[in-house]
Amino acid sequence: MKRILLAVCGLSPQVITETLYALHQNYQPVDAIHVITTRDGKERIFAQLLSGKSGHYHRYLAEYGIDANSIDFGPDNIHVITDEHGNEIPDIVSESDNERLLGKCLELAFRFTADPATAVFFSIAGGRKTMSACLMVAAQMYGRPQDRVYHVLVSPEFESNRNFFYPPRKSKIIELLDANGQPFFKETKYAEINLVHIPFVSIRDRFSGEYLDSPKDPGTLLLSLIKEEEAKLTVNLLNLKVIYKHLEADLMPARLALYVFFVLQKKNCPKDVSSCGKCRECFMNIQEILGNQGVIADIYGRLRKHYYLGADRVSGIMKLDKENFNSYRSKVNADLRKIFGVHAVKDIGISPIGRRPNTRYGIKLDKSRIEVIY
Template sequence: MKNILLAVTGLSPQVITETLFALHQQNKTVDAIHIITTRQGKEKINAHLLSPKDGKYYQYLKEYGIDSATIDFGFGNVHTIKDSNGIEIDDIEGEEENEWLLRQCLELAFSFTKDPNSSVFFSVAGGRKTMSSCLMLAAQFYGRSQDRVYHVLVSPEFESNREFYYPPRESVPIELKDKNGQRYVKETKYARVNLIPIPFVSVRDRLSESMLTEPRDPATLMLSLVKEKPYRLTVDLSSSKLIYKNVELDMMPAKLAIYAFFALQKKDCKKEATSCRGCTDCFLDIQDIFERQQEIGDLYRKIAGMREFSEMSKSGILGLNAENFNSYKAKIRKDLERG
């Protein structure tokens, strides 16, 4: 399983080596590192982490005996947030920049979670709060069971020091500042770098396959999750009512009998389809309807429930012909439009 560290950072590249150190301390291997940041953040990473001569990233690997060839991390793995014209942005200052940031987070999260043989470690420890929020949202949309979200907590006095990148193997004194700005010296052996797993709820399994073919914007992803509750049509013969979407419609027995007849025809149809549009599998022509007059009459009797058939008029519901059937159909349509 290939482990990919996907992190956000601002102007403090230390969070990358601190996170890497914390993961290694828990015996978690990292095979690739990808960073989302601003133009200024990229310059900080290139200068302080990836400098071939004195980059803290390479210094950390050498000190802890880790072969740099085992981790895919270089200038090309630093993904700078760009505006709509492809220009790198300096900071996240407003809603528009935040949208560009979120797009970058979603695109990379989508890309890295496509491979079933990989796991992604989403690090939300760096950058502005909006950066960690956007990466967390990307994890919730695309994260899988093998993926994890992590935060890193560093002892406050060391966290605020720009010279501290990780606890070195051999403790060294480092100059710090207290909360009043007074300088003092403390050994790095007292630094605590803790990896904190953050629980998250992934909605990936609720997304349709079409939503997982390419990165989507948050609005589209959210809309795909909002599935309207399926409504059922209820034909209540005992109370002579139709009920649909919590709306009740009273209907005269003769009209309800005809409506119920066609509703049952549809209910008994064996064809599985999401829509009846263009389908004629359960269609009945006028002659078919006349031949099944008895079924309509039985439904009418259940609804009316009073007189014997022999006492009922042969010119109404019990004596359907083209003329009165079309009349009933028009009246039913009018009732439905009114309801």
């Protein structure tokens, strides 16, 4: 069975060699290493681990007599998180960055667990806490009985030390810092690296086949587990929540105002049909939407009473035009997609139909499955 170490890493690439050392000390061979990191993390890995024979990864293999060809680990195995334009991001500093990180974790977890002849070791020891959390989510979504989640605990004085990457066979003295930041010297033979097996609950076997044919976002995967023949969409204007299949989404007031407008347009449609799921009479073109600016502004005015927005803040929702309507619609759907998943947004999002310039917009979900609480 091929054993793959899938790790997250920030600016301390030592965690890779420390984890590899701990696995080997526990008689766990590794056949391939893949690392999820940022642009800055990649540069550290290249400079400190993979820089030829002087790189600490290669030095570790040579020192412990491990054939370098027995482990697949090189530049192609470093998976850098990118933004929507394909640019490598230097750090995880925003919600958008975190979404891209989670997507990468899910993508690689899906890819490496697709082959039943593999075992994946998810290492959550490196990087920012959000990186560990995202990889843990990926393990819970796609992990199998043969997969493991590991953390490594390193003696505090050696942890993240720039000169310590693994305990060498022959102990040597290195400079460390104490709790007060004062330097002192200690032999590496006193360094302890403990491999900690983290139990996790995988829900992979509860997904039907269609949810395992390609990577899916967590919202889509979780909603697939909720067995409801007719899930209802609830928009609660008292607590400003959008609720669908027992999950809740919070939208910014301007976005919620636009969404409520479309929800009410659907809910209050006077057309009498047995099922409005395929009817599109309530869908509106851009001119009709802009013609309802007063209605949207009134909804926004009622909602903003529940938020502290500042006396001088005026939202663009109060003066809609074609461009900012498309921007608001995109952001509303992105908010819903983040919580409820891609497939749910096809029903409950603000959807377009028809080709330009005859595009119309509305919500596809049957109005009998929509509830608005005032």
